Amino acid sequence: MIEDLSNGTTGPRGKLAVRGLDVFYRVEKPKKGQPGENQALKAVDLDVGVNEVLALIGPSGCGKSTFLRVLNRMNDTVPGARVAGSVTLDGEEILAPKYDVVGLRRRVGMVFQRPVAFPKSIFDNVAYGLRAHGLSEKRELEWRVQQALTRAALWDEVKDRLDANGLGLSGGQAQRLCIARALAVEPEVLLMDEPTSALDPIATAKLEELIAELREELTIVIVTHSMQQAGRVSQRTAFFYMGSLVEVGTTRDVFTRPREPRTEDYISGRFG
Amino acid sequence: MQPILEERASRPPRLNGGAGGGAAGRAGDAVLLVASAAAAALIVLMLVVILVDALIHGAGTVSFAFLTKPPSGGMMAGGVGPAIFGTAALTIVMTIAVVPVGVLTAIYLSEYASPSSRLARIVRLAVANLAGVPSIVFGLFGLGFFIQAIGRGIDRVAFGGQVTYGQPALVWAALTLSILTMPVVIVATEEALRAVPRSLRDASLALGATKFQTTFNVVVPQALGGILTGAILAVSRGAGEVAPILFTGAAFFLPELPTNLNDQFMHLGYHVYVLATQSPDVDRTKPILYGSVLVLLGLTFALNFVAVIIRARTRRGAAARA
């Protein structure tokens, strides 16, 4: 099935379908003649297939994080942000005003660009989402927390101090804690915003292995600034530039024979 | 205080030749420094004078008996036991009333109201104005609203018109005070909630937690230090206020302790006022008067001290997190 996605934008078994997506942020104090809004994404059409890993690449500020945040409606929390267009998850429109956003976020998990641990114990950090979804049985919680921490390659480092405060972790550990936290609730789609930016090469390799493994069960959209990483983990790659989707295709095509000169310039390091 | 000093120290050196720089600017700095130091010294001096005065005249009076015994001999002997008890009871009932309402209001304002919400604007305006109302007005309000309207109403409905709640009482004085101190709690809590970074809320929401879960599992615990500080400042403010309880519950002299919410009570602040103005023999009352003042000051300082410690603790916690 996944091979069918090779020709670019659409695939037969789309998990997520994005059509004509525009995102605007409010400009706090617009200068004279400046519009009151700044468009961060322009008319983006993009599909994400079931059980694929889609990599988003592009220079800083091009809208990668913004795109990710649309997929689980996290832009709702940004004051003055406006989203237009259509995004469907399994065929259902998620941008509809009445859509169950809490339910959506249970299905579409997210690992933020900057890891934020809750000021709670490591255990409670990982158990947070499970508890929020109503799980309270102790054995079950312990089992799932251990599973999640193991998958995020953090278990060995924290298994003796699960009661210690999550704030005491190093940057890279905190990043893996956030990954474990997102994995614990077993989402259908996982959005990862530069998940290895604070990780050492060993942890990075482990995470990339995990992504390959997770692909069996879920759909992943990953933002990365590392071309090598995109090449290693993703089946398809989308290149964003200044709020527009310039090109999307199989990762091999995008990297070996890009259709757009801007993509080629970016990949070969001529800008960005 | 501290932040100003820090800012001063971390300000980058001014470039030479810029407008307002050079010798004139430096002289201005010196004048400002001297003036602000003098103003600060004056405030400290006042505090020291008040404390030393109360200590010199009152320290000899304060003993265990003084703290526990009721006044006697036409208020010229005995202690302040019932007044301490009354003040404590009043403060506790007030706290039970003001903290939940104030904190929930602040949660509404900070977490739930949209920035353009009409209601939120009205509430904020009301809070700001409430803070500026003279405390005697609260006393009259308490008399008119709580005692005459609500208290009498309760009597009519539940006690067949027999005066039970339609008179000055602990509960009415406490509720009056809670309205006076409400702005302190609301403002402190709202500030504490606003200081919680959005990324923390986002992290919770992104895990599929509801707004309610996010607010009570992540935001409020994170803001707890600031909320507690506000509550304690409100308590210490309320414990020293006299005007609002004059007509709503404080008794001139009452040797028994209040046992019901509709009992009257003695109060330290009011007791000081009574001793200072109603005594037939000012000189003989003086030691007891100063003893009472000392106890009142001690109580207020102790509460403020607790607030400062809590604040320092949470600030240190926040610094460790950053």
Ligand SMILES: Nc1ncnc2c1ncn2[C@@H]1O[C@H](COP(=O)(O)OP(=O)(O)OP(=O)(O)O)[C@@H](O)[C@H]1O
């Ligand atoms: N909360 C916000 N309010 C206003 N503007 C924003 C906000 N978040 C992002 N933007 C703007 O939207 C544009 C896209 O930002 P976005 O964070 O999506 O970029 P990005 O591709 O993730 O960049 P990076 O690689 O640096 O993380 C930028 O111009 C940014 O300034």
Ligand SMILES: [Mg+2]
């Ligand atoms: Mg980003």
